[in-house]
Amino acid sequence: MHQRTIYMEPSALEQLRHNMSEDKQISQANHFRIDDALSMLTEREREVYVMVKAELLSLEQATRYLGVCKSTVQKTVDRAELKINNQIANSLFSFVG
Numbered sequence: 751m752h753q754r755t756i757y758m759e760p761s762a763l764e765q766l767r768h769n770m771s772e773d774k775q776i777s778q779a780n781h782f783r784i785d786d787a788l789s790m791l792t793e794r795e796r797e798v799y800v801m802v803k804a805e806l807l808s809l810e811q812a813t814r815y816l817g818v819c820k821s822t823v824q825k826t827v828d829r830a831e832l833k834i835n836n837q838i839a840n841s842l843f844s845f846v847g
Contacts, residue, residue: 786841787834798823799830 788796801807801815802823812823 783838783841787837790833790837791830795826795830795833798826799834802827 788799791799798812798816801812802809807815809820809823809827813820816823
């Protein structure tokens with residue numbers, strides 16, 4: 751079975767942190783929170799989430815890149831956001847800083 755390699759910009763995680771920050775300045779504690787939350791995602795969820803939220807691809811662009819239907823991309827982003835929000839709410843990192 752052929753395994754597809756996904757190449758992503760090295761700065762994608764930093765861009766995600768930047769996009770998630772309201773004031774565009776993010777503390778070290780928030781870096782830990784984001785890394786902790788993203789660690790709960792599967793590789794595919796992380797890939798799709800970063801495409802849409804960090805690289806700011808539209809659902810249509812992500813759909814074309816991944817070769818899946820739009821609803822699959824949307825469901826994956828929704829599932830990732832649910833996991834991220836749950837991890838943020840329940841993580842020990844939420845009590846830091």
